[in-house]
Amino acid sequence: MSRFESAKTILQKYYGYQEFRSGQSTIIEQILNGQDTVGIMPTGGGKSICYQIPALLFEGVTIVVSPLISLMKDQVDALRNIGIPATYINSALNSDEIHYRLSEASRGAFKLIYIAPERLETSSFISLLHQINISLIAIDEAHCISQWGHDFRPSYLSIQKLIHQFNPKPVILALTATATPQVKDDICHLLGINNDNCIVTGFARENLTFRVIKGQDRDQFIFDYIQKNVNQAGIIYAATRKEVERLYDQLTSKGISAGKYHAGMNDAERDHFQERFLFDDVSVMVATSAFGMGIDKSNVRYVIHYHIPKNMEAYYQEAGRAGRDGEESECILLFAAQDVHIQKFLIDQSVNEDRKEQEYSKLRKMIDYCHTEGCFQQYILKYFGETEAGECGKCGNCTDQREKIDVTREAQMVFSCIKRMNERFGKTFITKVLTGSRDKKVMQFHFHKLSTFGIMKDRTQKEISEFIDFLTAEGYLRPTDGTYPVLSLTNKAISVLRSELIVLKKEKIQAKQIVKDDVLF
């Protein structure tokens, strides 16, 4: 029997699955052939099997580097349950226990050892690892190694050193669910993996339906939604602990069986709610992003984001916790413009000055997602580099029956105003000029003398601001990075100004005023 046939036998015997999923077989084949590999698969795609099965076929031990300390024990227990000898080493253990486990490992007692990346920063630990015959190093959540990733962890960089310390060099498998093309290249570069050995399985999760809801009472929406989906498991993500507590109190006071999870709770409380959710004792989990990394609950039917997440990576990862069993599930984002400030605040609090710009621009793409009128699924896939993706046909935008209206004229008003302001200002200021505000700054720059001053004064600032968001999302306007992005025109906008391209939008921007051509061109 070839090694690959043995892999399939293990899949059937230990895991009870008949076939490998797309991507799994290629990755496993490459690993068995000794080729270092990067595997990019969506959450729920089945990454664990890609290293667990080779681990059983290789002679030595497989080291799994994983940042998810709280889950290591569960993962190891799950392996033991199906008869695979495994253990873990993290900061929860004392040094005697660590020595004991490693000496057991050198005797060949385990096939897999899960370790936290921080372990690799101590040379004493590395020297202990030398006593073990390591065949494979699997790196979970491999995007953490990249500065361009959304969750950079400096301790991941020690993996680079580790790899080259063993002779013969173990096979390397880097796995992640959230790599943009740039992050993928970075993983390859940092770990010395050939770009041709990257296996990217389709990011599309066909059983997920995406929707963005704007301008609704969110508390009411959630309550109604839960009522309509009683007994279905769902996760509601909120941006702050305070909001989690508030929503949790509100739902439970209305008799809904809910759990809560955030980093401000103690371990016992968190475990309590997590267990209750995993075992379907409560159907709704209200949580911050602290909840869910690696949680294998397959029957989550919906994920609702009460606030906009910080970027598309985080969104797709969290939303992707719905429907891991392949059944139809919904991912809903409740958008309110004011929440963008929460995320900006969180970025300001959490990252170094030099990463801020990058985080802001990622947030910008997330905001664009909320304003696009194109297919949501397609937007997500494009973000992750799948440029050929078609429309899903079932998301909130694909099923939006409203007729598209020609808003070319309105778009021209906005573009020509931006041009006359020399493309040096942000949305709020542009909106002021368009609505004819006699704000001090407007007067100071003499913008009240522009022909486009006040040409949209029959709309509210909010309407125009939303229209500008739409034009940005659709790629007519290009924002700079930073807290207050400056908007400039893209070639698409220039074509609209030249009347070579029309702009269609589903919601009407009322045009009550007649504006003569010579004002615009």
Ligand code: ADP
């Ligand atoms: P990921 O780490 O990519 O998020 P997991 O490795 O946790 O995903 O796998 C997700 C789910 O898919 C698990 O319940 C796993 O048992 C299941 N799974 C993995 N491979 C297969 C397969 N070949 N056939 C059926 N189910 C599978």
